[in-house]
Amino acid sequence: MGLAFDPANYAAQLAEKRERLCSLLAPYSAPEPEVFESAPEHFRLRAEFRLWYEQGQPHYAMFERGDKHKAVLIDQLPIASKRINDLMTPLLEACKADPLLGRKLFQVEFLTTLSGEALVTLCYHRPLDDDWDAPAAALAQALNIQLIGRSRGRKRVLERDYVVEELEVAGKPWRYQQIEGGFTQPNGGVNQHMLGWALNAAGENTDDLLELYCGNGNFTLPLSTRFRKVMATELSKSSVRSAVANLEINQVENVTLVRLASEEVTQALTGVREFRRLQGINLSDFNFGTVFVDPPRAGLDPATLDLVKGYDRILYISCNPETLAQNLDELNNTHRITRCALFDQFPYSHHMESGVLLERR
Template identity: 55%
Template sequence: MTSSYQQQLDAKIERIQTQFAEFNPPSLEVFASPEQHFRMRAEFRIWHTDDDMFYAMFERNTDQQKTVVRIDDFPIADQSINTLMPILLAELKTNEILSKRLFEIHFLATLKGEMLVSLIYRAPLTKEWEGLAQQLAEKLNIKLIGRSRGQKVILSDEFVVEELQVFDRKFQYKQIESSFTQPNAQVCQKMLEWACNSVEKTDQDLLELYCGNGNFTLPLSFKFNRVLATELAKSSVYAAQWNIEKNNIDNIQIARLSAEEFTLAYNGEREFRRLQEAEIDIQSYNFDSVFVDPPRAGIDDDTLKLLQGFNRILYISCNPDTLHDNLKTLLETHKIVKFAMFDQFPYTHHVESGVLLEKI
């Protein structure tokens, strides 16, 4: 590792160890990132001058003024994105229809080599634009989407299929444009393996809250008899169901509920037609463990109370502050038996962490 990457990683380790020291956790397991080419997504503004256009980002000065920063390459992005960036830009520059009023370009790449590019405009997209964009997509062998206000033109697909390896298994995941996916695929694989290593194979069932597109659901399903996973966003539920079928897994059900709604249903306080339509009988499950990967805001109080009833809680967090706060409640009934940090976002203050809790 270079000294600059190691220094920022060491600073994160010290921060996490200091923040959680009051809970007396076990030794922190640290999972580093590649130093370069680790982001599978990148988004750029397109800056136009009288005789040129280029990729740009903005940097805030001390007086909060924005400065335009020209981007000719982007070392933290996957190599495929860096390779495509100048080629795509050169093609766009040669065509006035494709370049006029172009506002942003978004890249979504996969480890297996697929690429989805979204071109975002400040002007309506015409049939002529569509024809030229189709030619460009075929020439560069990419998937292409055009967007403008109230308009979305999908030329082939609005998704890529990622392939992640977890030990000796490969899992395929549909990743839809503009939907959340883990940006650092190589660290994501380490997170999946850590989660699977944290639980013993059992004939009991797993509850998962906030399952997204089934990122953790798929590999964890091999450790349990059945899995009931919840997710509210329709696009994520659709992707999760596609991923379950694509990977030939038959012991997972997806309930389109928020964590708060599931708590109400599980406690018998409210019935949901969505459960009946999906033929999901919550009471038929023999839950022993629960897996949660909540949003940055953490877990609400009622759901925390629900979690306290499980023997094991596996908690992945993208926000150490809310994890720390949630642990104040969860450690009333549980203890930390595994503690990990994943450097999902190098060179930023963001850090992903994980804990395995067992009932006292």
């Protein structure tokens, strides 16, 4: 259950999260966490709304977790970016006015950026054909957005299915292709704090970095400046495509990108299996001194835990402090926490991101 939206109480909620993280990390003698707060309003760059129809008229709606029958009708969402809020009313009014846009429309998804771009996906319970394109193109031009139509098994893209974000890390701008439906950090301001902290914690290195779960290269790009070479791994095909594009956009040339799951990386590095996807890549050319991990909520699996313990330094970003603590039960035998941080990606909820730097004892 989420916490109530109350900017006046934001500092108290953040303090509670800090205490919770300190409690979870206390058994491992962690230092005081560096705390990176969020803007109290308009911090979320993504939002998804179902449409709820009353007397034939659509309204944006959200639902309590686990109850899809009791709709809360809204016309603004203060945690969402100002760009999303500015788009909500004119977009819905246009869909009400034109049956080609509004008929059997059941969901609207927004993806915005700190750089000002916006992509909107309209989801339908009917097939889309060429008739949809003209009014959709007019709407996209009027609102200065990228617009996509989705129906079962179909996706109509007018111009492109991504936005380009620009983030500043340690004074340097980085550009990111963020594709519709792909994972991106929802809180752009806090994401910049995370990237800056990771860069600072990594320090300057003359050896190489192994990165697991690299996604679209969110951390890969800035971290590439702190190591001789980087081998970054990711399983999702769409994330790999975006990561390749982002390396090219930013002219990063010291990163080798490999589409492997974390357990496959373990098998490759330990010589258990050979992978066709590694053809042309000589693993012995790498001298990994640091491993960077940003795993899913389940944390690191046992095989990956065994792998990362083999490196002198482990930089671990976690979206679930409970599974981070479980992993630390094992990692604490070989490594000690020298830095830790709390990143408040999700104000007014119990979720939080954290980071630890572990160094060999």
